[in-house]
Amino acid sequence: MAFVPAPGYQPTYNPTLPYNKPIPGGLSIGMSVYIQGVASDHMKRFFVNFVVGQGPGSDIAFHFNPRFDGWDKVVFNSQQNGQWGSEERKKSMPFRKGSPFELVFMVLAEHYKVVVVNGNPFYEFGHRLPLQMVTHLQVDGDLELQSINFIGGQPPPNQVPMAIPAYPVSTPWRGPVSPENMEGPPTFNPPVPFIGRLQGGLTARRTIIIKGYVPPTAKSFIINFKVSSTRDTALHINPRMTENAVVRNSHLNGSWGSEERKISYNPFGPGQFFDLSVRCGMDRFKVYANGQHLFDYSHRFSDFQRVDMVEIQGDVTLSYVQI
Structure with a gap:
């Protein structure tokens, strides 16, 4: 696809x-x-x-x-x-x-x-x-x-425009909302650790964009899609540079599930930029990196609409986040 x-x-x-x-x-x-x-x-x-x-x-x-x-x-x-x-x-x-x-x-x-x-x-x-x-x-x-x-700006025909506020983003966004993809304003160069709120929860066809840079000495970082009220983690993405692996998992009811590691390529090399797109579907997350399909992750937390927080921490420099 x-x-x-x-x-x-x-x-x-x-x-x-x-x-x-x-x-x-x-x-x-x-x-x-x-x-x-x-x-x-x-x-x-x-x-x-x-x-x-x-x-x-x-x-x-x-x-x-x-x-x-x-x-x-x-x-x-x-x-x-x-x-x-x-x-x-x-x-x-x-x-x-x-x-x-x-x-x-x-x-x-x-x-x-x-x-x-x-x-x-x-x-x-x-x-x-x-x-x-x-x-x-x-x-x-x-x-x-x-x-x-x-x-941003005016996209080509058949695409929905997405407004962008002036830099830096410091006030709540009250502008038009895209009906099916990214709903919040972009944030440039947010600090790490980063916590972003998904207003209205994680809906089907919503896409989160994360751009960043992996420092040459980086060992590991994580991206979590969480339920703030229970701290359950519906999707845990964990690039581990020391293992050349991208580990995925869920933490539900106080316990970790089985890890998924299979991947066709690893975009998170030391000293490399990455451009990550995480799209929520009805039955799975579809994740792309640098324009290529990276992996799918079937929902283990069926009530994914309750996911309302994105958490990023570890050895990574963020340049752009849109949730």
């Missing part, structure tokens, strides 16, 4: 360079563009362009350009009719050669906000071209891409 992403969530894994693809549904207020990659050991520069069209000579609404050139900096600009505009610079380099990075662009009404560069707000670039004109994203340079995700 192919992975069907949740509304407003458009992942591309291991894209090749140069990357030059349409933005699903076009650019709109509330959209986030989430990029994971690794800076080259010999990195001199790379760029991310928000472009009007795909062909050569297209206008560039926003040009994001880190440069290692002895005066390490990040350059911001736009290009119209073949001419660059006035250059904005920040003499700060959030990227390290040979190191993984995460980069989030939020599209707001007045500017692009480089929301997160490895966990820190970085820059705001005012709109010089109407954002509704932007149709494509370009990425190229001295880097390796691991994933590009388009989150």
